[in-house]
Amino acid sequence: MYDPEVLRSLHVSRYKSEPEIFAAPGRVNLIGEHTDYAEGFVMPAAIDFATLAGISPRDDGKIVIYSENFKEERVFDARSLPKSGSKDWSDYPLGAMVMLAGEGHRIPGLSLSLLGDVPLGSGLSSSAAVEVATALAVTSLVGVDYARPKLARLCQRAENEFVGANCGIMDQFISANGAEDHALLLDCRDLSFRLAPIPANVALVIANTMVKHSVAGGEYTTRRAEVEEAAAVIARHRPEVRFLRDATVEDLHKWGAEMSPNALKRARHVITENTRTVAAADALIDHDLKELGRLMAEAHVSYSQDFEASCVEADTMVMLAHSQPGLIGARLTGGGFGGCTINLVEQGKANEFRDGLAASYASETGIVPQIHVCHASSGAHRVIASLSH
Template sequence: MNISTQELAADHTERFGQQGTSFSAPARVNLIGEHTDYTGGFVLPLAIGFETTATISPRTDRKAVLYSSNFDEQVEYELDAMPQKGRGHWSDYGMGVVWSLAKDDIKTSGFNLSVEGNVPLGSGLSSSASVEVAVAMALLSLAETEIPGEKIATLCRRAENDFVGAPSGIMDQFVITNAVAEKALLLDCRSLEFYLLPLRPDIRIVIANSMVKHSIAEGAYRDRREEVEAGQAVLSKMNPQIKLLRDATMDDLKQARGRMSDASYRRCRHIITENARVLEARSALFGGDMRKLGDLLFAAHISMRDDFEASAPEVDKLVDLARSLPGCIGSRITGGGFGGCTVNLVEAQYADNFAEQLKLRYKDAAGIEAEIYVCEAVDGAVARAKAGE
């Protein structure tokens, strides 16, 4: 899944007439902990081998010139007349990072930037955060500035929330920046404390792309978040100790049920129980109990489907098919929902056959050619930069 940085560097030199420096950022998949990050909860993602590479070189003027090989388009902006909001264009993700860094007085000279990625768009694997983090690493290098990985993640999240206008939590940018190979990353989304958890070598992560696309910047994702926040506000009013939904228990929620809509109640129930599942998953990983972890994934999918109502018929079919195949330990929807991918825990000896059979059976059942990826946990952007990758 790796992009050839040598080819990208050569293309950048040919296009802009000078050599650039390249930085890469991976994609991510979330094992468990969906829609918990923006209410201060827990998530358990890992970085995977899809990636975005950003190649940067300085200019002598105050222009930002961005080229995307994926869209085969070049655009330019005046840094002294920066837009304050995105315009619904691919360059918003890069320029949003420029804008966010400037908010913290990290300013660059003019630059040429080439961007290429192979993260499937709209699949729930965080193509946008991958772009943001790769661009941030490139811009920080140009500005000769070093900041901690946690800060890089928060700056990139601000770019997506406030410049692009997508109401994402911190998880995507955080794991893409700070992941370590062969580990899952348990993140406390309130304190930003994180813990690296071991992944057993005899287990594979298989991602199945339903090919049903979604955009989290609009529509249903925003509605669900508003419903969550409305329920959270009711709980906080009843009990001032509940600052975020992460502080609430199911007993708290049951007591507040009559004061919120049924939709808010079910959205909050998903998040409260999902936080508990993440912490149980941590214990399962430390104990090597893959069967327990698999059961948690199946339960998380049911909660996303029924309480959060963020699945899709095609995704449900993928989970049902996966459950019936040899070697499957657990399966669930991953990402913001409303399409996208499933994440599957599979015994390594069955992984290739699992991927083949899942693709065939999904085509027969849904008439759609799924894309199936057998993945391993890889380094995030900071570890890659330190290794010179």
């Protein structure tokens, strides 16, 4: 959905230098919400919304970053990078460079142009796409090649330590490691993963409720603290349980009364969601789309009622999806409190589904949604090599 030639032309016009261009996709999570920081399982897919990064060297010792989306340029001294972010869009690309510098790489003067079509604030991980595209571009420029899981971890650290958002590893990992026509079941404990094929006759329809959210907000922090409270209670009885990944529903029956009511509910979501996520990968591998749809429906109810991270608009969007043609499964995706729903839909009915859902949602809520028919795409990659090479 992006045109690298547009970025190439823009970069050449601005910096009089041919760029190398890299792309990193956004993502949609098919199932597995708020399980990542419990060292559990998630199953995202990279999508055909992406950030493009064009890069070329400079000889004046400056790092110059231009965002076409924001129509703004930022300039930094390559020899004296900031230690922390400044709450600006440039924190995301700059943070990736700071983490690479921390690994012992000298970041040279460079021009970096960014252009993306991942919708901001919709839960499709525009920030991770910027970080991964930047990291891939800069490592190419300095002549190093990181294994993709390692690259993803560096980009996660950029968001945690430089930007100041306490995200898990999923967004950066799928952006770096996604595969065309596949979802990816990721074990957030050891970063092992397996690919689960998405059949050619299944479309990913992403429906934006147009209700914005931010994972840096207080709700995310509160939920995470409640999850950790529940794990700590269980650990008093079972010291081997460091994260809810290691806990069971039986543990909640035994010791749930020692938790706050909210912590008990959050834990029930995380523990059952882990089980559902692994089962959903098995269902995809077995081509059992009916079971996958059932698991997605169950996941949404858990996310809405036990984790209480949905909202009226998202619940409405999911409810209305079930009355549209071709639906396989629907649920709220991403960090919660708004954002997008993911709908798996029969490919031949995807456009009819999109139009019907848009009309129903607008009628029900008075909000005109953005709905995109997507497919699972490859992870970050080089798009155009510099013509000077």
